[in-house]
Amino acid sequence: MVLHTKANHRDLLIELIRTNFKLRYNNSILGFFWVLMKPFLYFLMLFVVFTAFRGGEASAEYGANLLLGIIIYTLVNEGVIFGMHALTDLAGVILKVNFPRQVAVTSAVFMAVVNFAFNTVILLILAILGSFAPTIEGFLYFVFILSMTIFALYSISLFSSILLVKIRDLHHIMELVMQLVFWGSAVFYSIDDMxxxxxxxxxxxPLALVIHASRKALLEGDIIHVKAMIIMSLMSLALYFLGNLFFKKNIKRIAEFI
Structure with missing residues (x-):
């Protein structure tokens, strides 16, 4: 019975991911192509602008660092925004079908992860052209950082998805906050230069440290900010437990606000 229930939840998660995908890209002319184009065009714009500021000096190393920073920021930005809209975007399904509402949050955050996976294709191409080869230790450390980041996004979404239903202006507030986060997260520069x-x-x-540690691990094979990553992992775990309690306490009364 437990295995059957878990299988049903897994099938539901896959179906909700498909539904989220259709909602976001069905009315777009280029559709899912935008997933690849948005960070790539952003990368080209910033690369040209900041290469000009650097006196026209362009390098594959700066390009790879810039692109990785953009991809990680995009993951966090989409994870925050998608997760926050998890309940409101699927309001029609939630009001009609009885299922664990956390699955809706999981599917929303997972959409950001899927987009991230496709975006790494561009990074892989640039890494091959620039002859970047991560060490095994560096790659595993990057996977740890990435897993911690995704878990933190899910934990945050347990709070924000509920709050958005009650406070609709939260969407505009978070969009502004994420713009500020972009400029303060060392996306197009290194914190070593600051x-x-x-x-x-x-x-x-925290995002600046995540980006910096990811760059060093994936592109140079260096393991840095270990203590900070462990602290952030523990904080994410605490946030998850608190978020889960908050979500379960408020989800039963959420139908009247949707």
């Missing part, structure tokens, strides 16, 4: 009070402030941003 010093003084501003540098210290940037280092307080």
């Amino acid at each position: 010093s003084g009070a501003f540098g210290q402030l940037i280092r307080l941003n």
